[in-house]
Amino acid sequence: MVTAYDNPLIVQSDASVLLEVAAPKAGDARAALARFAELEKSPEHVHTYRITPLSLWNAASAGVDADDVAATLVDYAKYPVPDGVLVDVRDQMARYGRLRIVRDFDSGALALTTAEPALLEEVARDRDVAALLGDRLDGNRYALALGDRGPLKQALLRLGWPAADEAGYVEGAALDLKLRATLRTYQSEAVASWWADGSAAGGNGVLVLPCGAGKTVIGLAAIAQAGASVLVVATSILAARQWIAELCDKTDIGREQVGEYSGEHKQIRSITVATYQVLTWRDPTADDDAPLAEAHPHLALFDAQRWGMVIYDEVHLLPAPVFRATAQIQAVRRLGLTATLVREDGKEPDVFALIGPKRYDAPWRDLEAQGWIAPATCTEVRIGLPDDERMGYATAPERQRYRLAATTRAKLPVIEALTARHAGDRVLVIGQYLDQLSTIAERLDAPVVTGRTSQAVREERFAAFRDGNLPVLVVSKVANFSIDLPEANVAIQVSGAFGSRQEEAQRLGRILRPKADGGQASFYSLVARETVDQAFAARRQRFLTEQGYAYTILDADQVTT
Amino acid sequence: MPNAQDIVPNLDAETIAALLAQVPCLADAAVGRGPLALSWPFGPQTPQPLDRDGFARLLATPAATEFLVLSLDEPALALAQLAVWHGGSLTRAKARQEAPTLDDDELDRAAQTLHDRLLTDPDVGWLALHPRAAAAIDLPGIPAAPALRGVITDVLAEKLHLLGRPVPARKADRIDALVTALRDPDTIQRAVDGLSPAASRVLTVLLEHGPQRIEDLGEPHWPPYGHRYDDSAIAELLDLSLVGVDHVDQLCLAWLDTIVGVRGGRLFGDAFPTGRHPSPITLPGGQPSLPPVLEHLDALLAHWRARPADALSEGGLGVRPVRAAAKSLGLDGPQVGLLATLAAEIGLLGQVETGTSGRGRNRRTHRQWAPTALVEQWNERSAAWRWASLVDTWRHSVQLSELDGLPERYEPYAMVANATAVATRSAWLLLLADLPDGHGIAEDDITDVAAARCAQVLGAPGRVAAMLEASRALGLVPPDGPVGLTVAGRAVLDGPDAVEATLPAPDDEVVVQADLTIVAPPDAAPDVTAALARWAELESAAGARVYRLSERRLAAAMAAGADDDEILGWLKEHSRVGVPQNVEYLIRDVARRRGQVRAGTATAYLRSDDAALLTQAVGVRAAKLRLLAPTVAVSTLSRARLLAALADAGVAAVAEDADGATIESGALEADRVGWRTAGTGDGLPSLRPVPPPAELAARLTAGGRQQALPTIDDDIDDPIERLRRLQQALDERAEQQQGSADDGDETLW
Known part of the structure; x- marks a missing residue:
């Protein structure tokens, strides 16, 4: 096979697959690849997918066969596909469905069945599996209690013999519900x-x-x-x-x-x-x-x-x-x-x-390009510690260092400058430490919502923010998830959990709801230079940069002047 | 003594080219390389390229003849053995009769091979071996005649009598008669029929399984002299001279003559080797690429740079550090052993003295193996050149002996040049090169095919496995499956330029992304990956290479001499998509912070709360002091010498210990001597590719003298007699020429 430079995929021998977004057939290749590979990261130009046993078994359960997988890889590959990858694909996909969980109509319960008695014998000898199986019904079947269906699937997955679950579902009480919204x-x-x-x-x-x-x-x-x-x-x-x-x-x-x-x-x-x-x-x-x-x-x-x-x-x-x-x-x-x-x-x-x-x-950026989520710019502002805090930081015990760096008072003028720059926008200031948040709230003359805020006050403040009566709201991690503040378009993160990757994504998510005016969302992460804050920030950002969000890095004086 | 260049008759360029193509060691020798160039006893100290006469002289040496014989395939070798068996020559009818498994074409081809290798005289009969060739060919067993010469005449008569044959008067005739009797199927059959059951059993074992230890045959120890066990099975067989006994090793063997007799009077019986074997199969296709061996070598050198390997006391590199490196790099021990040997031969690995221990006779110098300064030059060469150099070094290595499997160690002082290993590698590579492009032999068949192709060097047990292991480690053949040269592997035998020509045009573009990764395509140019490797961590090399920029790695690269402008300039030039702002910021930021904290070396310091006093001391040039802060200065002198230098200049200082307490001057330790490092040699060996056979042949024939073979009477039919006469004529001419050369002829000798 010769090199096909127009093709979008590079299949690596470690079973990861690189997708070049700019290549002509990238869209088709993505659709075909997504059936059997996990999207691991999607930075701007080269997305990484990974073919794992789990992803292959999922594909097999969805009716994709090994030939489809091999054909996709070979047809879209820029360079020859390593033989080992194709062999592994066949091996792993052949494992799915050789064991099946089915309904046992005699007992009303379930059964684990296979056409290969030797395989059944092999898995039944595993201690975890044996504990879940009931009586041997015949050469090819074991009885299975209704409640053991999930644990058995987990145990078989660990053994590398994923069972096809064909026992179906119980139908719940009927519910007639019509959706009023149109779906995208x-x-x-x-x-x-x-x-x-x-x-x-x-x-x-x-x-x-x-x-x-x-x-x-x-x-x-x-x-x-x-x-x-x-x-x-x-x-x-x-x-x-x-x-x-x-x-x-x-x-x-x-x-x-x-x-x-x-x-x-x-x-x-x-x-x-x-x-x-x-x-x-x-x-x-x-x-x-x-x-x-x-x-x-x-x-x-x-x-x-x-x-x-x-x-x-x-x-x-x-x-x-x-x-x-x-x-x-x-x-x-x-x-x-x-x-x-x-x-x-x-x-x-x-x-x-x-x-x-x-x-x-x-991929996040795909939805953004289609206009379903607000386009966002991410900015990291690097702030030097004042001299006195620097000495304090240098001599502080390891476990206090993050807090010292993250809550530096040097962040305050930057927060002020940013809220001033975004006058007229709906700004969320998000932080980890309550005393820091209350200092900021005082300085900005904005209300604060933390875990200590009562439910009624929370809802009242969120409502005021939604209505536009409150331009700036200072929130703790209570606002990380599932708080619907659709008009928020600026988030300033002043401190976060120790390098939790999903937290930063969730926080960005607060401001991604598409805006009525189609406007931009801005996400700022304030980071104390040359401290552990900077190291944690790099780790937190990794998920978002892998989703294609590029951070612009500014120095504090570029923001305050 | 015959003049060598006349023994080798008039060779035209075509014949020489064919010869060089089939016997690569000769081609090597023609350009002054390889074991033949080394073993040429009359040449200059450093082997030189040969001219036609020199080449002719080389061909006349026993060593060259040996290599010519080593290059024979199975049928040709068998035919040569047959000729030796029949006194040096064969008629076609005789050969036909003895080699029933060959068809006419195969038989003629085998004979032609012997002619082409200059082992026969083409003008004498169908097949007549040169005496020098006959001397170099071993028979497939041990004939009885030489042993029988040591037997007294009466005993010979007794043996003939026992075999029921007439007894001639002369000893030589008795030996001939005995040998003829052994080779005669009817006589042997009668003798065997008359054996006792025990003797019959022993003979069967010897015929079927070759020589055996006497003990293993269940027979009593055979005394060298004196008493013998007349009633033993071996004695019975010895009386009939069917077998021989080796007293020293206590071995018993059936004479080749006996074996031939049992086989119906033919040397190979019905099993004359055919050389016919499974046909080649197609290798899996794919883009030609450089093999991972270069990365393995780089990793190995980096490993030993960080942790130099302790040398053995006799100087080599032992199994332990080789296995440790293999384990840490995820390679096989033998792979590392091969790489270490080649690296050391190229000069990339050298020994460093790290100190001594013990006194007097027990004094020992400790050494370590570590990469030399040559590695820098090595890294500047193209990947194709480096690979070609590794392969070339392997091909010609006389220190490496991998015939019993790749060594897991390096022995630099092998005293005997391992010519057999070189011949084996040549034969192996020739076998692979002769397969059609893109074809290979199934792994299960390769041993047989190789033995058929080159019975003497590749037929020995374990040889093919060793060659295969080395070829795979060097990336000449695919890592598994059928054995055949890859496209790049075929090219590398012709040198780095040929490799470059087969590789797809390297891609020097990379993708720089805001998640701090850099993706280089699988066919990235070597200088691209080399540059990236300097500043970024390799995250994946499973095809396309993914690098990650990190503060730590960038700082290390800058400490090693890179600067931010250089790195950013390179990225901007090579990135297909520009450089994201955060990447640029990161690189600038690391550069900005570089040098904020500094470390240096100082042997002693001088401190004083009185800045003025200290300034005065720094003024003493002999003290080699440098002021770091108003109250601290450092010196490269040892404390004792610093104190002495200051005292000479009239500055009285006292010594203090680590806790600041003053110590008496008498207790000061003596200056210590630092360690020495070994030299790094002269430079990388140059790649001296052997020109293609045709070109080499043209060069060898140009300007050389063409001499016709002396004429002899055509009516002499007996080939042996023809050969003898020919030899005589040649000798006479040689004497004449020797005389004329002495008279000032323009010959070189």
Whole structure:
């Protein structure tokens, strides 16, 4: 094969695939590649995809075969495709579906079945798998209890023999819900790829879309598609209430049909919105080794009704007890929504095994180019520490250094200059340390919202910000997720968690909702020069730069003068 | 003594070209390289390129004849052995009869091969070996005649009697008769039929499995002299002279004559080697590219630069550091052993003295192996040149002995030039080069095919595996699957220019992205990747190379001499998409901060709270002081010498210890001597590519004297007699020429 310089792909021998965005066939190649490879990063020019066993099994479960994969790689490759990659693709894809989880009509429960008794014998000898299997029904089948479906899938995945789950779903109580909003192209594509025509192959999985791309609407469309009672799990009570508001606003459902299951209310209705906090609330009287249901009594919500579907908002934050509860309800359709499937705890495989594979993702910059999210410029402002603080920093113990650097008073004039520059815009100042935030609030004469602010005051201040009565709002990390402040177009980050990659993306997400006037969003990250603040900032920015956001770096005096 | 250049008859350029093509060691010698150039005993100290006469003299040496024989393929070698077996010459009818497995064409081709290798006299009969050739060809077994010459005449008679043959009067005739009897199938059959069961069993084992230890045959130890076990099976076989015994090694073997007799009177029986083997299969295609061996070498040198390897006390590089490097680099030990040997031969690795220990007779100098200054020159060469140089060094290495597998060590002082290894590599490369382009031999078949192609050097056990291992390590053949030269591998044998010609035009454009990565395409020009490697960390080299810019790496690069303008200039020139602002900021920022904290070397310091006093001391030039701060100065002198220099100038200073306490001057330690480093040699070896055979042949024949073969009577039919007469004529002419040369002829000798 000769080098085809017009082709967009470079297939690497470590099974990563580089996609050159500017190449003529890049669009087609991306569509074909996305079926079986994970988008790892998408900076401006060269996107990196990775072919993993998991991504290949997902592809196999969606009906893509090894020949399709090989043909895509070979046809779009610029250079010869390493043989090893093609061989691995065949090997891994051949593993999927040799074991199947099916309904056992004799017992009403499930069975693990295969055409290869030797394979069944092999996996049954694994301790984890053996503990989950029931009686041997015949040479090719083991009985499987309904509740063990999720754990068995996890265990088989770990063994490298992913089972095809053909047991299907239980239909929940019917729910008639009509969507009033029209879906954007990518939103309907996302829902369609999750639903998969209602087959057992679909109905579970994760959709990855940038903040501001309308994930809630996608959730609503999915509910309309499934037409069954639904449990929505959101990160906080504010986020839960936004779901409820959206449900009432964008669908024909009445408020009385929607229940809130939170610290304040315990309503269970055909549509119920719950928070992670209440579900994971641990009974203080429970023993340390108490069973899940006893330790976390609210997890019973999953069984409180015959749910037809569960939606996990911000699935990258899903707490461990909810994972375990989710393992029990594999017969219910599941949808995960997130902007960044980066889990700082590395539990991505559990998301895949229990919620489902990633069904759809769209590079942030693509949506921006199509006008669905606001175009954003990211700027890092480097601020030198004043001499006295520098000496203080130099002599400070390691663990106090970040706080000292991040909260330097030298950031204050820069914040003032930036808010002055953006007079007339809606500015969010986001920080980590409460004393720093209150100093800033005082200096800017702006209200502050932190975890200590009462629910009523929070909602009042957010409302004033939305209405335009408040041009500047100082917020702590409570505003990281799922707070709908559509008109915010400037975010100034003064301090953050120690290099959490998803935090910076979430914060940028606060200002990405498309603006009524089509205006730009501006994201500023203030960083103390030559300190650990700078090192953490570099790590935080990595996710966004890999999504194609280029940071411009300015010195403080370029901003203040 | 015959004049050498007459033994080699009139050679035209075509014949010489064909010869050089098939025996690369001769071509090497013609340009003054390789084991033949080294072994040429009458030449100058440094081997020189040969002219026609020199080449003719070379061909007349036993060493050259040996290499010519080593280059034979299986059928030709077998035919030559057959000729030796039959006294040096063969008629076609005889050959036909003895080699039933060859068809007519194959038989003629085998004979032609022997003619082409100048091992026969083409004017004498169908096939007549030169005596020098016959002497260089080993038979496929040990004949009985030489041993029988040591047997007394009466015993020979007894043996003939036992075999039922008439007994001639003379000893020589008795030996002839005995040998003829052994080779006679009927006689042997009768003898074998009459053997005791034990003797029959021993003979069967020897015939089927070759020579055996007497102990393994279940026979008693064979005493060299005196008493012998008359009732043993071996004694029974010895009486019939079917077998021989080696007293020293206690081995027993069946004479080749016995074997031939059992085989029906033919040397190879029905199993004359055919040289026919599976045909080549197509190699997987792909863009020609440079193999990873260069990166492996770079990584190895970097590894030993950071952690020099301890040398063995006798000077070499032991298994331990080689394996440690292999483990840390993810390579095989033998791969590292090969690279280390080649690097040392090229001069990229050298020894550094790191100190001594012990006293008197126990004094030992400690040495370490580390990259030399030549590495800098090496890195400036193109990748194609470096690869060609590695391959060339391997091809001609007389220090490396990989015939028993690649060594996991380096022995620099091998006293004996390993000519067999060179011949083996030549034969191996020739085998590969003769395959059609883009073709190879299945891995399972390669051993047989190689043995058939060059029975003597590649047929030995383990040779092919060793060659294959080295070829794969050097990237001449694909890393797995069928064995054949890759496109670039074929080109590298012709030198770096040929490699460059096969490689696709290198891409010198990269993509610089705001996430601080730089992507270089798989076919990036070597200077592009070399430049990037200086300033950025390699994140992936799994095809396209992905580098990451980081503060740490940039700072290290700048410390090593790069500056921000240079780096940014390079990036702007090579980036297809410009340089993002944050990348530019990062590079400028690192450059700005460079040098804020500095380290230097000082041996002693001088401090005083009185700045004026200190300034006065700094004024003493012999003290070599430099003021760092108003109250501190440093000197490169040792403390004792600093104090002495100051005292000479009238400045009284006292010594202090690490805690600031003053110490007595008598307790000051003596100055210490720093370590020495070894020299780095003269420079990289030049690549002296051997010109193509045709060109070389034209050069060798130009200006050389053409001499016709002396004429002899055509009516002499006996080839041996013809050869003898020819030799005689040649000798006479040689004497005449020697005389004329002495008279001032323009010959070189």
